[in-house]
Amino acid sequence: GDSVTQTEGPVTVSESESLIINCTYSATSIAYPNLFWYVRYPGEGLQLLLKVITAGQKGSSRGFEATYNKETTSFHLQKASVQESDSAVYYCALGDNYAQGLTFGLGTRVSVFP
């Protein structure tokens, strides 16, 4: 079946430092997977951070970037300079175009300290 593997947390980083959360995927049932990063801030629901549906494309949002790399089956999330407000749990996920369910990674808890 499909699977997503991401950096095991918790990850602790100081404010204004860079952050990278690795994500690799295996899509055995989907020919052209869509890739997602969702984020869950403390006390809030799961929110879409960014989405990329085409291999080779980059998505960006709130200073975060992720590039869909089909060759390495990766979708790493990066931010050059984090803020305390970026403390959250980040989930990498894959799905298809046809409104099917998503396959999630385990989530990576990130804590940013001032």
Added chain:
Amino acid sequence: GALVYQYPRRTICKSGTSMRMECQAVGFQATSVAWYRQSPQKTFELIALSTVNSAIKYEQNFTQEKFPISHPNLSFSSMTVLNAYLEDRGLYLCGAREGANQAPLFGEGTRLSVL
């Protein structure tokens, strides 16, 4: 804007009893609704996918007999956890999509505790 509401936010039920949770799409038409469970120390696991005008598709390890789902219109879905036991504890998420190429929107979840 488009939002998904889930209620209740938290619930506790006695072992062997049942619990119903609801999912409301606001500002868009939820042509498909997926229900997930996050058990302690695990990720979100797909329970079933409901698409309007199609049969509800359950994933392996989840059955209609245990998790009956209703999706009567484009704004509402409900799921019941029948005969709940400790292994049913967790956060239940509803993810709704308006159509193909749309990222699912999620509610805040219903956290189920079983005594």
